[in-house]
Amino acid sequence: MKAKDSMMHHDGLIFGAQARTALAALAVVSLPLVGLNACADDGGEDDEVGESTGDTADTTTDTTDTTDTTDATETETETDAESETTGEPEDPSPEFENPPEIVSEGGVLMGAMEVLYADNTVVINPTEGGEVTTLDIYTRTYNGSVPGPTLRLSPSDMIDLDFINSLPENADADTPVENHNWPHRLNSTNFHLHGFHVEPTGNADNVLRVINPGVTVPIAMDVPANHNPGSHWYHGHKHGSLLIQFYGGMSGMIVVEGDLDEVPEVAAAEEKIMIIQELGLNDAGEVPEPNLDAQTAADLFDITQQLFPVSGKVNPIIRMAPGEVQRWRLLNSTTASIMNVELDAHDLHVIAEDGITYDAMDTVGALQMAPGDRADVLIQAGAPGTYLLSSPMGMPMPGMEPESQVLATLIVEGEAVDMGLPSDLPEPDYILPDTSAETPDEVYSISFENGMEPGVFTISGDAYDPSCYNYILQRGDVVDWEITNNAGMGAHPFHIHTNAFQVLEINGMPESPARWQDVVPVLGNGGSVRVRMRVDDFVGGILLHCHITTHEELGMMHKLVIVDDTIPEADKVPADEVDLSDPADFNPDIPGYYVSENFNLCN
The missing domain is CATH 2.60.40.420 (Cupredoxins -  blue copper proteins)
Structure with missing residues (x-):
């Protein structure tokens, strides 16, 4: 409300x-x-x-x-x-x-x-x-x-x-x-x-x-x-x-809020903010302190209670009338679960993903959501009864599906109402134009990998190093990222900050439609994804990483900086004139500082 x-x-x-x-x-x-x-x-x-x-x-x-x-x-x-x-x-x-x-x-x-x-x-x-x-x-x-x-x-x-x-x-x-x-x-x-x-x-x-x-x-x-x-x-x-x-x-x-909210059928739908979290607690109901002597990621936290609440409650009850349409804003805020969300006897009518409106509503029986993903879904209630919203929770492996968890219970009851689903959605092309026919200015090939030591995760063999930058991008360029998963059987979700990307290929096969996202899972055992990103509008330091939080924390993250080397020489600010002594001031708002000569590449 x-x-x-x-x-x-x-x-x-x-x-x-x-x-x-x-x-x-x-x-x-x-x-x-x-x-x-x-x-x-x-x-x-x-x-x-x-x-x-x-x-x-x-x-x-x-x-x-x-x-x-x-x-x-x-x-x-x-x-x-x-x-x-x-x-x-x-x-x-x-x-x-x-x-x-x-x-x-x-x-x-x-x-x-x-x-x-x-x-x-x-x-x-x-x-x-x-x-x-x-x-x-x-x-x-x-x-x-x-x-x-x-x-x-x-x-x-x-x-x-x-x-x-x-x-x-x-x-x-x-x-x-x-x-x-x-x-x-x-x-x-x-x-x-x-x-x-x-x-x-x-x-x-x-x-x-x-x-x-x-x-x-x-x-x-x-x-x-x-x-x-x-x-x-x-x-x-x-x-x-x-x-x-x-x-x-x-x-x-x-x-x-914006044009999608003004579509009559969307505007009429009651909104639910459904944040799916993962609480990792000990017997006292507190997050345990990490075991800094642990040898593997699995041994870092002695978690005895794992809960998956939805907006703060475990398996909350949602009530609808037969025929009613609700808008569920779903967020996967878990640390590692690549979800496959299903609602008993109901279709999921997806109208947006990762905050980007679809060109047309996509009706599916199940919806994959990696950590960090959001999905705007319209639900039209069917016959009176009780239905479960559920998903496997955990890291999926080939032939090893995680245990399914009930996320929420839908109770359909009362007098039927007459509500409709939208036949047309406002296309987002004015914000994110199609790039599939463009030629990229740069192509970067990276690989999710396990480190040589237990408890270490890397990108292309390099763990996160805060002292340097892994990539320097030019503002205004179009950049392709080719991501391969060489870190075993599990999928790894790729995320980059500031600029969304268009998913062009998964495992070498073209995506149709090539949708815009900001998180995409890369399947295990050599799975690959190719995405295209417009480096528009802004300069500064940003990150790309696996959105499995443990992997990101233990090294599967890289730092990149967006620069603009086309600015006049008089507007450039030398690195020795920028005070970075206070970490609260890191990555300062000084546009002239973001030119190539001020940044060191790793290696």
Whole structure:
């Protein structure tokens, strides 16, 4: 449900500073304790030092709407009073709920995003009968909730967020980093807008800077007027701390509204924000600390509880009337599961993938989604009954399908309604024109590979090296990437930042239609994919990597820089005139700095 202003809403629930005892009776997942006294210490790492901007912002003031939620407050207070009178807590609700939202107002998305430890209660709805249960968890979060709030905006909007890292000081703050491809600085972070075509430098979609505990920085950028509308998402991308933050539920959806939302059949459909996460917990409901002496990736975390909640609840219930059409915005925010999503006795009518509208609706029985993928799907409810939304969860291997998991339960009930599916969609060619007939300026061939030592993953034999760049691209070029998977039987999803790509070939066979994506799985045992990318608009350092989070963290990532060597000599800025002493300022917003002579290639 779209809110009226830039405040956080959650279908009638209040998101503000509330006492832990007042919330104990509300067994609703994703109800964040924003007022929780989370530990936050100043930075001070020797090699990763962020500069604090002063006092930490009050996210309760910035993100709680005290005007529109008066009735909800009264209702909640009355309910709490009744529970206290009877002495019986409320039953946990398995009903699906959209996450809270921060909504653009007057062309500006304004608010606060705070990273902090918080208590949450996960509602667990059993798939084969039995009572609904709950699990109390304590993890790193955005704004105290799992998942984080949905950010809703439009093309041409400005993003102006205060980003506050309120996590405790890193335990290894004073220890030099010996292996960048192993967990380290677990409470440092940054902010990646996955799927966005915006500046990758400065305070924008900058994944190379480091935001340390105790630091407040702006997240600020202009969204282009021709930005593709659709479902995107955000998460941290600080190398060495990404996996542990994913395991705690640190991700959220970004909705860019546009022409697709104006199609009558789409506009009439109720929207569900369905963020499929993977929580990796110990018996105490916390993400375990990594075993830094582990010899393999599988031994890094002693996880005893693995959950796959959908927008914070395990197997939530979605209700529809026969004939009703709903729009499900699906996000695979798991660490490693290449999903194959199915809904019993129902087709999936796909209208967009990775935030890019299809030329025509594609009706399928099952939908493959790699980690990082998004899909906008229309569901038209059939006959009354109960239906399961499910997918195998885990890394698929040839002949070794992972166990299927129920993601949500659809209950079709009540009087039938008359709703239709769209016969036409707005083509995205004005944003991403077809490149299949173009001649690339550069062709790069890369290979996903296992390292020579256990627990090491590489691209073309080279693990991630933060001290150099693997590729230098020229702004304005058309670039082909030929990716081969030589890392065994499992598929590896390829992702590159800032610019989407058109998938031209899979395993040597042309794709028809050649759709635009920003994540594509490369099958194992020598599977290959060829994609074409337009290096449009922006300069700066970006990343490409496997989107299996463990592989990325342990080295299967490369750094590239987009430069523009055509700018006048007078506009070029020498490297020795750029101050990079503070990691919070890495990848600076200095356009004249991004010329070839300022960057060293690896090897």
